[in-house]
């Protein structure tokens with residue numbers, strides 16, 4: 001495997017925190033990341049990496065994947081990856097896409113392992129979740145904890161519900177700052193998301209996400225009052241019809257006590273009877 005410090009030296013760069021550049025330099029962490037896919041027998045025929053940096057993780061992904069596509073926004077880093085991995089590119093094993101991961105067309109990948117740029121990690125995660133592929137993603141620790149949080153905990157919120165709706169999510173490893181060059185301000189954590197059928201299917205995903213967001217703006221209120229008070233956010237034109245149709249034990253709860261499947265069932269009911277403005 002290529003030495004991560006050697007890659008940084010050859011690239012002639014210093015990670016720029018203002019551009020979300022923190023390169024992994026701990027070999028043990030780099031070696032472990034792909035195993036979170038192989039230990040669940042995920043399909044590694046085409047791996048996607050968002051934010052390739054100097055290629056230390058790319059190198060590990062090439063060792064387990066038939067094909068790898070890496071997206072990198074920084075022009076100099078993308079050029080370095082093309083030079084460093086010229087052989088793998090010629091062999092058709094690696095594709096380097098220079099561009100913003102929020103805008104570029106993504107390939108038809110089978111799984112992703114990525115040390116995400118923290119500034120846009122949430123947007124990238126919610127671009128990847130609907131693809132319904134196994135994901136091993138590194139985030140800021142606090143963000144990862146909110147993703148995996150269970151109901152009735154202080155970390156549980158909109159992020160937990162919207163993530164857990166798509167996949168079984170677990171926090172598989174916390175990573176100290178020293179594993180990176182330059183070290184980020186906060187600790188990181190890796191989550192593994194394995195897609196599954198939602199516990200309760202919703203007809204309109206966008207409305208579901210908007211409804212969850214609306215109810216969590218009033219997390220201290222009962223669901224009954226939150227539905228009424230947040231119609232301007234959820235877009236419900238008939239919130240009272242939803243209150244009339246919902247079960248009393250749901251209406252008495254607060255958002256923090258509602259499991260993701262409870263939210264999905266309520267969102268589906270609201271979609272059917274509450275006349276959302278975009279229906």
Ligand SMILES: C[S@@+](CC[C@H](N)C(=O)[O-])C[C@H]1O[C@@H](n2cnc3c(N)ncnc32)[C@H](O)[C@@H]1O
Nearest residue numbers: 022023024051052053072073074100101115117
């Ligand atoms: C945290 S570093 C990870 C680098 C490398 N994968 C590693 O683990 O050492 C994130 C990388 O994403 C790139 N990046 C930042 N914003 C991006 C975006 N919107 N789209 C694609 N890449 C981005 C940065 O230039 C940086 O190389």
